Amino acid sequence: MKSDRVLSTAEERRAKVLTSAVATFAQGGFHAVTIADVARHAGISPAYVLKLFTSKTQLFIGALEECYRRIMAEFERAASKASDTSPEGELDAMGEAYADLIGDRDLLMLQVHAQSAAMVDPLIGEAVRAGVAEVTDYLVSRTRAEGWRIQQFIAVGQLCHLLTTIDAFGVDAPWAKLLTEGIRHADARPSGSSAD
Amino acid sequence: MKSDRVLSTAEERRAKVLTSAVATFAQGGFHAVTIADVARHAGISPAYVLKLFTSKTQLFIGALEECYRRIMAEFERAASKASDTSPEGELDAMGEAYADLIGDRDLLMLQVHAQSAAMVDPLIGEAVRAGVAEVTDYLVSRTRAEGWRIQQFIAVGQLCHLLTTIDAFGVDAPWAKLLTEGIRHADARPSGSSAD
DNA sequence: CAGATGAGTGAGTGAACAGCCACTCAATAC
DNA sequence: GTATTGAGTGGCTGTTCACTCACTCATCTG
Numbered sequence: 482m483k484s485d486r487v488l489s490t491a492e493e494r495r496a497k498v499l500t501s502a503v504a505t506f507a508q509g510g511f512h513a514v515t516i517a518d519v520a521r522h523a524g525i526s527p528a529y530v531l532k533l534f535t536s537k538t539q540l541f542i543g544a545l546e547e548c549y550r551r552i553m554a555e556f557e558r559a560a561s562k563a564s565d566t567s568p569e570g571e572l573d574a575m576g577e578a579y580a581d582l583i584g585d586r587d588l589l590m591l592q593v594h595a596q597s598a599a600m601v602d603p604l605i606g607e608a609v610r611a612g613v614a615e616v617t618d619y620l621v622s623r624t625r626a627e628g629w630r631i632q633q634f635i636a637v638g639q640l641c642h643l644l645t646t647i648d649a650f651g652v653d654a655p656w657a658k659l660l661t662e663g664i665r666h667a668d669a670r671p672s673g674s675s676a677d
Numbered sequence: 678m679k680s681d682r683v684l685s686t687a688e689e690r691r692a693k694v695l696t697s698a699v700a701t702f703a704q705g706g707f708h709a710v711t712i713a714d715v716a717r718h719a720g721i722s723p724a725y726v727l728k729l730f731t732s733k734t735q736l737f738i739g740a741l742e743e744c745y746r747r748i749m750a751e752f753e754r755a756a757s758k759a760s761d762t763s764p765e766g767e768l769d770a771m772g773e774a775y776a777d778l779i780g781d782r783d784l785l786m787l788q789v790h791a792q793s794a795a796m797v798d799p800l801i802g803e804a805v806r807a808g809v810a811e812v813t814d815y816l817v818s819r820t821r822a823e824g825w826r827i828q829q830f831i832a833v834g835q836l837c838h839l840l841t842t843i844d845a846f847g848v849d850a851p852w853a854k855l856l857t858e859g860i861r862h863a864d865a866r867p868s869g870s871s872a873d
Numbered sequence: 874c875a876g877a878t879g880a881g882t883g884a885g886t887g888a889a890c891a892g893c894c895a896c897t898c899a900a901t902a903c
Numbered sequence: 904g905t906a907t908t909g910a911g912t913g914g915c916t917g918t919t920c921a922c923t924c925a926c927t928c929a930t931c932t933g
Contacts, residue, residue, distance in 0.1 A: 486929085486930080489880080490879095490880085491879080491880070494880080494881090508796075508797075509797055510708070510793050510794075510796070510797060511708075512706070512707075512708030512709055513708055513797055515919080515920060515921080516920080516921065516922085517919095517920080517921095525880095525881070525882090526881065526882050526883080527882095527920095527921085527922090528881075528882060528883080528884095528922085528923085528924090529880075529881050529882070531921080531922065531923090532880090532881080536921085536922085537920095537921065537922090590796055593792055593793050593796065594793045594796070596789055596792075596793070596838075596839060596842050597706050597789050597790045597792070597793035597794075598706075598793075599842050599843060600704075600706070600786055600789065600790070600842055601704075601705055601706060601709055606842075606843060606844070609842070609843050610843040610844070610845070610848070613839070613843055613845070613852070613856075614850065614852045614853070617852035617855065617856060618851070618852050621851070621852070621855065628855045628858055629858070629859075631855060631856075632836070632855060632856055632858060632859075633832075635836060635839075635856060636829075636832040636833055636835065636836035637832055639832065639835035639836050639838070639839055640828070640831060640832035640835050642792075642835070643792060643809070643831075643835050646792050646795050646796055646802075646805070647795060647802060647805050647806040647809055648802070648806070649806070649809070652806070654810065655814070655817070656809070656810045656813035656814050656817070657810070659813065659817065659824045659827060659828060660809075660813060660827075660828055660831060662824055662825070662828060663825075663828075682899090682900080685910080686909095686910085687909080687910075690910080690911095711889080711890060711891085712890080712891070712892090713889095713890080713891095721910095721911070721912090722911065722912050722913080723890095723891090723892095723912095724892090724893080724894090724911075724912060724913080724914095725910075725911050725912070727891080727892065727893085728910090728911085732891085732892085733891070733892090
């Protein structure tokens, strides 16, 4: 249908590579993943990935921005669908949405890796800061919840990252029960992630 | 004074290398730091570092364990010095102690890097899980605080990690003010860290 | 069709790194 | 003094990776 072209436009390729970069960097983080890994996932040559994104760092930052874009979109969707439109109600809806969103773990893992990389590369640090700022500003303006409530929302999100990282939800021990108590999370979906 | 030996014992060397590993891995994380970096910091050859710790992963795990050891020691010290011996009082004291402890950032940064590496290497994952379990169990048995209170304590700690990572304490913007509100932190000390 | 533009690549380069091994020499034991 | 143990290293190896460049071929324009 779409067309019988054999070559994609550069914009289509960029989008596809970004999707691949999110999935691939999520698995291994900035340093452990090679440009060749991302290229393989996207089905093109490493050389062309580098032509589209000038450097590995820029590629990673692109993936990170895509990650925040998806989170914001999901928040927006959840908030506009929330039955209870009080600040509490909308925050709850967003919490649920986030729990679902990170079910496939890619967005969560990418954020954790990014936090680590942010301390090594200032450009990545800047990108993480911008993402956190954007999300926080959005939560404030959309929910009108009090500051401490939003702070707590983010803090619980970070706790959720840690607990998922160490697979605490799957551990049957007092410490794990205590830390996961009341923290919603979606089980990792089988695996076959996003479009291919 | 100590001795006019020219060679150290292996145990002394292990301890010294561990200290170097904490400081060095904290700066760059698992993948960006080389065995040669740690060896240089410790003043010995890379080959000998590897003889003491069989692999880079084991060295990193050793550093991580040292990190949790220091945190626990500081918690213990703070709790036993707390004037208010209620659960709240002891938790507060430990919060203060933690804020001081991560003033030089090494322990915080190492934990963030470890969280990232934990998702790539199962052995490191196991070490992080053990550390979190140990700290949580200690907090429970020492403070006798309620579960949700300890959960919150850890969550705020994780938030603190994020905020330090992106240097939110040094940003003058509404989102940064909101997220850092009430979060104690010590400014990074000049630099000259631990014993040398 | 001719020429121009832009998608996409193969083959390479130079640097870096983990792990290994044969070796040296200090410290101790006898 | 001689033998043994154990601290500590230099140098190598095979591999991997980010990035470059000259090139091919598809697509579009006129």
